[in-house]
Amino acid sequence: MSSKYETVIGLEVHTELKTKSKIFCGCTTEFGGDQNTHVCPVCLGLPGAMPVLNKKVVEFAIKVGLALNCDILHFNKFDRKNYYYPDLPKNYQTSQYDLPICLNGHLDIEVNGETKRIGITRIHMEEDAGKLVHSGNTISDSNSSNVDYNRTGVPLLEIVSEPDIRSGAEAKAYVEKLRSILQYLEVSDGRMEEGSLRCDCNVSVRLRGTTEFGTRTETKNVNSLTGIQKAIEYEALRQAKLIEAGGKVDQETRTWDDAQGITLGMRKKDEENDYRYFPEPDLVPIVITDEEIEAARNALPELQDAKIARFVSEYDLSREDATILTVAKVTANYLDEAVNAGADPKTVSNWMLGDLSKMINENNLTFAQSKVSPENLAGMIALIEKGTISGKIAKKVIVSMWETGKDADTIVKEEGLVQITDTGAIEEIVKQVIANNPQPVEDFKGGNGKAIGFLVGQVMKESKGRANPGLVNELLQKFLKD
Numbered sequence: 001m002s003s004k005y006e007t008v009i010g011l012e013v014h015t016e017l018k019t020k021s022k023i024f025c026g027c028t029t030e031f032g033g034d035q036n037t038h039v040c041p042v043c044l045g046l047p048g049a050m051p052v053l054n055k056k057v058v059e060f061a062i063k064v065g066l067a068l069n070c071d072i073l074h075f076n077k078f079d080r081k082n083y084y085y086p087d088l089p090k091n092y093q094t095s096q097y098d099l100p101i102c103l104n105g106h107l108d109i110e111v112n113g114e115t116k117r118i119g120i121t122r123i124h125m126e127e128d129a130g131k132l133v134h135s136g137n138t139i140s141d142s143n144s145s146n147v148d149y150n151r152t153g154v155p156l157l158e159i160v161s162e163p164d165i166r167s168g169a170e171a172k173a174y175v176e177k178l179r180s181i182l183q184y185l186e187v188s189d190g191r192m193e194e195g196s197l198r199c200d201c202n203v204s205v206r207l208r209g210t211t212e213f214g215t216r217t218e219t220k221n222v223n224s225l226t227g228i229q230k231a232i233e234y235e236a237l238r239q240a241k242l243i244e245a246g247g248k249v250d251q252e253t254r255t256w257d258d259a260q261g262i263t264l265g266m267r268k269k270d271e272e273n274d275y276r277y278f279p280e281p282d283l284v285p286i287v288i289t290d291e292e293i294e295a296a297r298n299a300l301p302e303l304q305d306a307k308i309a310r311f312v313s314e315y316d317l318s319r320e321d322a323t324i325l326t327v328a329k330v331t332a333n334y335l336d337e338a339v340n341a342g343a344d345p346k347t348v349s350n351w352m353l354g355d356l357s358k359m360i361n362e363n364n365l366t367f368a369q370s371k372v373s374p375e376n377l378a379g380m381i382a383l384i385e386k387g388t389i390s391g392k393i394a395k396k397v398i399v400s401m402w403e404t405g406k407d408a409d410t411i412v413k414e415e416g417l418v419q420i421t422d423t424g425a426i427e428e429i430v431k432q433v434i435a436n437n438p439q440p441v442e443d444f445k446g447g448n449g450k451a452i453g454f455l456v457g458q459v460m461k462e463s464k465g466r467a468n469p470g471l472v473n474e475l476l477q478k479f480l481k482d
């Protein structure tokens, strides 16, 4: 069935902006807090309270628009989207309708090694609603619900894509890339599990080769990357099966049940309100000058794509490694800092992707919180290059560095890990190993070159990893010829 039908997907991503205060009042945007403590007459929608636009929200929206290659509208405005729900005290959401701040952008994603361009229809600014806290687990098994208005008025950006996405995997790649950009721009923390990034998935199917769109459903508020992929794959299959069985897809709003791995119908679209949008009379339109846009463009940080290109061309990393090391800005910064401290980029990359990633993941940290600083990693790499420690010993040193926060020099001195480069000392061990292992020695002399590997291993073991491997090899070759 999957080859007969094509899936058409458009995504609406809502992201909370990391401003200190809400979009139209001075209340804090901090997550959590006792219920209804981050509120004031404005965000509670009390009569007569007037909104004042937080300039940071516009600044952040321009940054995101530029990073997503959008046109920034010099003249844009807020509108009221009218509907009733208990989490919305004003009975309207202040949003943008026909003149949003950004239009016509695009984002390039990579799936299976191929680049694909996904169109961005628009980006608009709006306020978040409050949160219902049900007495039971779900609304249907609750006798009552409380409403917490702490989140009411937290600034949101809604980023709407064109229906250019064709699979769950592409959708996941798109949201992942988008989240990375939002984090690079430092406008959103992009934490999906806390709801600061949420995704509505518009999905329809059509016979492959046709161009007309099928009837679409909208699956609301999917809040994990794998959830997005699974919800879309489930929904596409459900619709295809329905059509195959002679049925018809209803245009409806659905919800993703992560535990069951299915989407569920919530309401039919034709039951939905006409929102009666009209211009917000309490706020003046927003005017943005060319100078402001150019200043914002010049202040954009280096984003992931540019970093990947630089890591490949300047640092000689593989594209694959560069991609992994740039998903998070803090990881990319760590690499840059270690290189600036004098270490070879490729070597830094190997340690970051290997031992260091392991310790960071085990402790649930990011590279920004690594207990081995980039400077200390560079210091350790310098000791390997100078021959003070072997690569093998370094694996122990980095663990001690992590545990103690000390630099490599100090640890190597304190723990007596300096590599033995004294020929005399190694000679003693080599002679001993040759005497104790007649069979491998015999094998080597009989022409089995590989046998020397075993003997090197024995010498390293005897020296507790401290012998210089190059010297060991050299001395073994010498004595075995005798």
Ligand SMILES: [Zn+2]
Pocket (backbone or CB within 6 Å): 022, 025, 026, 027, 038, 039, 040, 041, 042, 043, 044, 153
């Ligand atoms: Zn407020």
